[in-house]
Amino acid sequence: MKKETEAKVVTFTSEAEMPMMPASVASTLYNKTGSWRYMRPLYANQTPPCNAACPAGEDIVMYLQLTAQGRYAEAWQTIVRENPFPGVCGRVCPHPCESECNREHLGGAIAIHCQERFLADYAAAHELDLPAVDAPPREERVAVVGAGPAGLSCAYHLRRMGYQVTVFEAKEQPGGMMRLIPEYRLPRKVLEREIGAIVALGVEMKTGVRLGVDLSWEDLQDYAAVFLAVGQSISRELGVPGEDAAGVLHGIEFLAQVKRGQKVGLGQKVAVIGGGNTAMDAARTARRLGAEVTILYRRSRAEMPAIDEEVNETLDEGVKIEFLCAPVAVLTENGRVRGLRLTRMELGAPDASGRRRPVPVAGSEYELEFDTVIPALGQVADLSFLRAEVQTERGRIITDERTATACPPVFAGGDAVTAFGTVTAAVGSGKRAALAIDCFLRGIERPFPDLAHNVQAAPRRRDPTVVRFENLNTAYFEEEPRPQERQLPAAERVTSFAEVNQGYGEEVALNEARRCFSCGTCNECDNCLIFCPDVAVLRGDSDDEPFVFNYDYCKGCGICVSECPRHAIVFEEEVKFTKT
Amino acid sequence: MKKVVTGNYAVSWGARLARAQVIAAYPITPQTSIIEKLASFCADGEMDARFIKVESEHSAMAACIGASAAGARAFTATSGQGLLLMHEVVHWAAGARLPIVMGVVNRAIAPGWSIWTEQGDTLSQRDTGWLQFYCETNQEVLDTTIQAFKIAESVFLPAMVVLDAFVLSHTSEPVDIPDQADVDAFLPPYRPQLKLDPADPRAFGALVLPSEYMEMRYKMQKAMERALVVAEEVDREWGEHFGRRWGLVEPYRLDDAEIALVTSGTVTGTSREVVDALREEGVKIGLLKVRLFRPFPHQIIRETLAGVRKVAVIDRNISFGDSGVFAQEVRAALYRADARPPVFDFVAGLGGRDIVPETIREIVDYTLAHDAPTEEFTWIGVKT
Numbered sequence: 001m002k003k004e005t006e007a008k009v010v011t012f013t014s015e016a017e018m019p020m021m022p023a024s025v026a027s028t029l030y031n032k033t034g035s036w037r038y039m040r041p042l043y044a045n046q047t048p049p050c051n052a053a054c055p056a057g058e059d060i061v062m063y064l065q066l067t068a069q070g071r072y073a074e075a076w077q078t079i080v081r082e083n084p085f086p087g088v089c090g091r092v093c094p095h096p097c098e099s100e101c102n103r104e105h106l107g108g109a110i111a112i113h114c115q116e117r118f119l120a121d122y123a124a125a126h127e128l129d130l131p132a133v134d135a136p137p138r139e140e141r142v143a144v145v146g147a148g149p150a151g152l153s154c155a156y157h158l159r160r161m162g163y164q165v166t167v168f169e170a171k172e173q174p175g176g177m178m179r180l181i182p183e184y185r186l187p188r189k190v191l192e193r194e195i196g197a198i199v200a201l202g203v204e205m206k207t208g209v210r211l212g213v214d215l216s217w218e219d220l221q222d223y224a225a226v227f228l229a230v231g232q233s234i235s236r237e238l239g240v241p242g243e244d245a246a247g248v249l250h251g252i253e254f255l256a257q258v259k260r261g262q263k264v265g266l267g268q269k270v271a272v273i274g275g276g277n278t279a280m281d282a283a284r285t286a287r288r289l290g291a292e293v294t295i296l297y298r299r300s301r302a303e304m305p306a307i308d309e310e311v312n313e314t315l316d317e318g319v320k321i322e323f324l325c326a327p328v329a330v331l332t333e334n335g336r337v338r339g340l341r342l343t344r345m346e347l348g349a350p351d352a353s354g355r356r357r358p359v360p361v362a363g364s365e366y367e368l369e370f371d372t373v374i375p376a377l378g379q380v381a382d383l384s385f386l387r388a389e390v391q392t393e394r395g396r397i398i399t400d401e402r403t404a405t406a407c408p409p410v411f412a413g414g415d416a417v418t419a420f421g422t423v424t425a426a427v428g429s430g431k432r433a434a435l436a437i438d439c440f441l442r443g444i445e446r447p448f449p450d451l452a453h454n455v456q457a458a459p460r461r462r463d464p465t466v467v468r469f470e471n472l473n474t475a476y477f478e479e480e481p482r483p484q485e486r487q488l489p490a491a492e493r494v495t496s497f498a499e500v501n502q503g504y505g506e507e508v509a510l511n512e513a514r515r516c517f518s519c520g521t522c523n524e525c526d527n528c529l530i531f532c533p534d535v536a537v538l539r540g541d542s543d544d545e546p547f548v549f550n551y552d553y554c555k556g557c558g559i560c561v562s563e564c565p566r567h568a569i570v571f572e573e574e575v576k577f578t579k580t
Numbered sequence: 581m582k583k584v585v586t587g588n589y590a591v592s593w594g595a596r597l598a599r600a601q602v603i604a605a606y607p608i609t610p611q612t613s614i615i616e617k618l619a620s621f622c623a624d625g626e627m628d629a630r631f632i633k634v635e636s637e638h639s640a641m642a643a644c645i646g647a648s649a650a651g652a653r654a655f656t657a658t659s660g661q662g663l664l665l666m667h668e669v670v671h672w673a674a675g676a677r678l679p680i681v682m683g684v685v686n687r688a689i690a691p692g693w694s695i696w697t698e699q700g701d702t703l704s705q706r707d708t709g710w711l712q713f714y715c716e717t718n719q720e721v722l723d724t725t726i727q728a729f730k731i732a733e734s735v736f737l738p739a740m741v742v743l744d745a746f747v748l749s750h751t752s753e754p755v756d757i758p759d760q761a762d763v764d765a766f767l768p769p770y771r772p773q774l775k776l777d778p779a780d781p782r783a784f785g786a787l788v789l790p791s792e793y794m795e796m797r798y799k800m801q802k803a804m805e806r807a808l809v810v811a812e813e814v815d816r817e818w819g820e821h822f823g824r825r826w827g828l829v830e831p832y833r834l835d836d837a838e839i840a841l842v843t844s845g846t847v848t849g850t851s852r853e854v855v856d857a858l859r860e861e862g863v864k865i866g867l868l869k870v871r872l873f874r875p876f877p878h879q880i881i882r883e884t885l886a887g888v889r890k891v892a893v894i895d896r897n898i899s900f901g902d903s904g905v906f907a908q909e910v911r912a913a914l915y916r917a918d919a920r921p922p923v924f925d926f927v928a929g930l931g932g933r934d935i936v937p938e939t940i941r942e943i944v945d946y947t948l949a950h951d952a953p954t955e956e957f958t959w960i961g962v963k964t
Binding site for chain 1: 675676677736773774781782783784785786787788791792795796798799802
C-alpha cells in the first residue's frame with residue numbers, strides 16, 4: 001500500500017458505501033509469504049533400496065516407471081545404459097534388489113528380475129539395437145583381458161565413451177563363466193545376442209589368445225590402459241585320496257563339456273560335492289542326462305551359498321541333498337570311481353565368512369556308492385601370467401576402489417579381484433573400471449565409492465539416502481500380491497534342457513511395474529500439486545524436474561512432504577539469516 | 581408430483597430442485613441419508629452438481645465457502661457434533677456474506693452420546709449470522725430449502741434449514757415435489773456481487789482495521805433486518821407459484837385465545853392436536869409456531885402475543901444457567917410491548933425424549949394453574 005492511501009481517513013456516508021467484506025483492490029501476489037518459511041520442502045530424489053542394492057548400478061525404479069507407462073524400449077535403454085546384459089541378469093542374477101524392496105511389506109517384493117527379463121526379451125523380439133556410440137572418438141586404445149561379464153562390461157562402457165577397445169579371450173568364444181550356465185537357465189541365444197550387440201558397437205574381439213602364452217605384456221605396451229578381468233578359472237581340488245580316478249569330473253569342466261555338446265562319461269549314480277551355484281548347475285545338468293544325483297554339502301541348508309530359488313528348483317527336480325558330510329576319500333576299483341568315504345560334520349564357531357565352520361565328527365565315517373563324482377567347490381584365479389608389480393593377496397589381485405592395481409596403467413576387476421561370484425557384480429566391476437580408466441586417461445580426479453557400492457555410468461541427480469518402508473506414506477498403497485513367474489513343471493524339466501523359468505507376459509509386467517512404490521522417485525502422481533494450500537507447487541518443464549516449488553509463496557507447511565506417497569520430497573531447515 | 585419421502589429426502593429434493601452446483605458434506609447420523617440421496621442424484625446424472633467428499637464437517641463448510649466465493653450455489657448438511665466441529669467456518673461463511681444453504685438435523689449434544697433430537701446444536705449457532713428456519717413437516721422442509729436459497733442470495737447471508745432428528749428426518753410423509761421448470765421460474769441462478777475470478781485476482785477476508793470492521797458488522801445486521809422483509813416476500817411469491825405459504829411465524833387458533841403456546845419444529849404438530857382437543861373442552865387456547873428464528877421476528881411476535889393473558893413456551897433445548905432459548909427470545913420481544921403477558925417456559929424432550937400430547941397437557945395445566953411463573957423455567961418430565 002502506498003503511504004498516501006494509508007494516511008487517508010476512510011469515511012462512509014451511507015450503508016451502501018460500506019464494504020460487505022474485505023476484498024483487496026488487486027492481486028496479493030506482491031505478498032511473498034515464502035518469507036514466513038523456516039522449513040523448506042525439496043524434491044530430493046532419494047535413493048530407492050533396489051537401486052542401492054543392484055551390483056550393476058541399474059536405475060531400477062526408473063525403468064519400472066517407464067515400463068508402467070508402456071515405454072518398454074526406453075525402459076530397456078535405461079538398463080543398458082548401465083548393464084549390457086539384462087537378458088542374462090534377468091535370468092541368473094540372485095537379485096539382491098528384491099531382498100531390499102520395500103514392497104515386501106505389502107504383498108511381496110517387486111519381481112524385478114522378471115521385469116528385467118521381460119524388457120530384454122522385448123528388446124530381442126523387437127530387434128532393438130544398443131544405442132549407437134555418440135561420444136566423439138578417442139585416440140587411446142585400451143586392452144581388456146578376459147571376455148567374461150567384467151571384461152565385456154568394461155569394453156562396452158569404454159567403447160560408448162569413444163575409446164578403441166580390444167578384448168583378448170583365452171577361450172575360443174567370449175562369455176567367460178556365462179558360457180557355462182546351463183541352457184535351461186540361460187538359453188545360448190540370449191547370451192549370444194547380448195555379446196553380439198557389444199561387438200557390433202565396434203569392440204575388437206580376439207579369442208583364443210591367452211595372456212602369458214599367446215600374448216606378452218610387451219604386446220600390451222601399445223595400449224594406453226589394460227583391464228584384467230580373468231575371473232577364476234581353476235577348480236578347487238577335493239584334496240582327498242583317489243581324486244584323480246576316472247569318473248571324477250570337475251564341475252565347471254563338466255558344465256563346459258555339456259554346453260559344447262561333447263559326450264560326457266557320466267554314470268548312473270552321481271555325487272556332486274559343494275553347495276554353490278555351480279554345484280546346483282552340475283547336479284541339475286546330470287539329472288537331465290538321466291543320472292540319479294546326490295549333492296553332498298558339508299554345512300547345512302542355511303549356509304548354502306547357492307541362490308535359494310536354485311536350491312528349491314534342484315530339490316524339485318529330484319536331486320537329493322545330504323547335508324553335514326564331507327568326503328575323506330574317493331573309493332576306486334580298477335582306477336574307476338566306485339564310491340565315496342564320507343565323514344559326518346557338525347557346525348562349530350563362525351568363521352571369517354560369518355558362517356559356522358563345519359568340523360568333522362570323530363568316528364562317523366561311512367561309505368556311499370557312486371560311479372561319478374563331480375566336485376564343485378568353487379574356483380580360484382589363474383594368476384600365473386601376472387607381472388610381479390601387480391600385487392596379489394590370497395589368490396586375488398589387489399586394487400583400490402578405482403580398480404587400479406599397484407602397477408598403472410593396469411586395472412583389474414571381476415572375480416579375480418573380488419570373487420563376488422555373480423554376473424551382476426562382474427558387470428558392475430567392469431563398468432567401474434571403464435569409468436576409472438576414462439578418468440585416468442583424461443587426468444580427471446573423481447571419487448569412487450568402495451567396492452561394496454555400485455557406480456553409475458549415467459547417474460540421475462539423486463540423494464544417496466536410501467528410502468525405507470517407514471519413510472513411505474502407506475495410506476496410499478494397498479497390499480497387492482507379487483505375481484508368480486511361469487515355470488515348467490519339474491517332471492517335464494528333467495527330460496530336456498528347455499528353459500525352466502518362462503518369465504511373464506506384457507500384462508503381468510505392466511501391472512507389476514505399477515505395483516512399484518517408486519521409492520524416493522517422483523512419478524508425477526500430482527499429490528503435492530493437489531495438496532499445496534499455497535499453489536506453490538508448479539509443474540516443471542523437464543522430465544528431470546516434473547515439479548518445482550515456488551519458494552516465493554511456499555510457507556513451509558510440509559503438507560507436500562507428508563502427502564508424498566513415496567518420500568520424493570524431503571523437508572529441511574532453512575537458514576536464512578546468520579548472526580554477523 | 582406427490583412422493584412419499586422422509587424429511588431427509590425432502591431436504592435432498594429441495595437442494596436438487598434449487599440446482600445446487602456444489603455439494604460438500606460429511607456423513608453423520610441422522611443427516612446421512614440427505615447426502616446419500618444427493619450423492620446418488622449426482623452419480624446418476626440427475627443433478628448437475630460437483631459432489632465433494634471431505635474428511636470433516638469443517639472441511640465441508642470450507643469447501644462450500646470456496647465454491648460460493650467462486651460464484652457457485654453451494655449446499656451442505658450436517659447435524660449435532662458435526663455442526664459444532666464446523667463452527668469456526670460457520671461464522672466465516674456469514675462474515676464473507678456467502679449465501680450457502682445448509683440442512684441441519686437437530687441432534688442432542690454429547691456426552692452422553694445421543695443421536696436423538698434436541699435444538700442445542702443449531703441454537704448454539706444463534707449468533708453466527710446465519711438465517712435459521714425450523715420446520716414442522718416434510719413439505720415445509722422441501723419448500724423451505726428452496727426458499728432459503730432465494731432469501732439467502734438476496735441478502736447475502738447463509739441459511740440453515742432445521743428439522744428434528746428422526747421425528748422428521750426419518751419419517752415419511754406425502755410431499756408435493758414441484759416441477760423443475762416451476763422452481764426454475766421461482767429461483768433464478770445465483771448472481772454474486774463479488775466472486776473469485778482468476779482474470780481479476782483479489783484476496784477476500786483479509787485484515788480489517790478498527791476503522792472499518794464495525795461497519796461490516798453493521799451491514800450484516802442490516803442484511804438480517806432486510807431478511808425479515810425478504811423472507812416474507814419470498815414466501816408470498818412461493819404461495820403464488822405453488823399455492824402454499826408457511827409464514828415467518830404461524831398463529832393457530834389464536835384470535836380469541838387467552839393462552840398461547842409457543843412452539844417450534846415437530847412439537848408444533850403435536851401441540852395443534854392438543855389445542856384442538858382443549859378447544860373442544862372449552863379452553864381458550866391457541867399456538868404460535870416460530871418458523872424463522874434468525875432473524876427473530878420480534879415485531880410480529882410482539883403484535884401476535886400482545887392480546888393473550890399467558891404465554892407458554894416449549895423449549896426443546898436449554899441454555900445452561902439461564903432457561904430455554906426460545907423463551908428468552910420471546911420475553912425479549914415482549915419487553916417492548918405495552919401489555920406484557922407473563923411468559924412461562926417449559927424445558928422438555930431433551931435428548932429426544934418424546935413430547936406426546938400428555939406432555940403438552942401437563943404444560944397447559946401448569947400454565948392454567950399459575951397466574952405467573954414462580955421460577956425462570958419449569959422442567960417437564962424430569963424423573964426427580
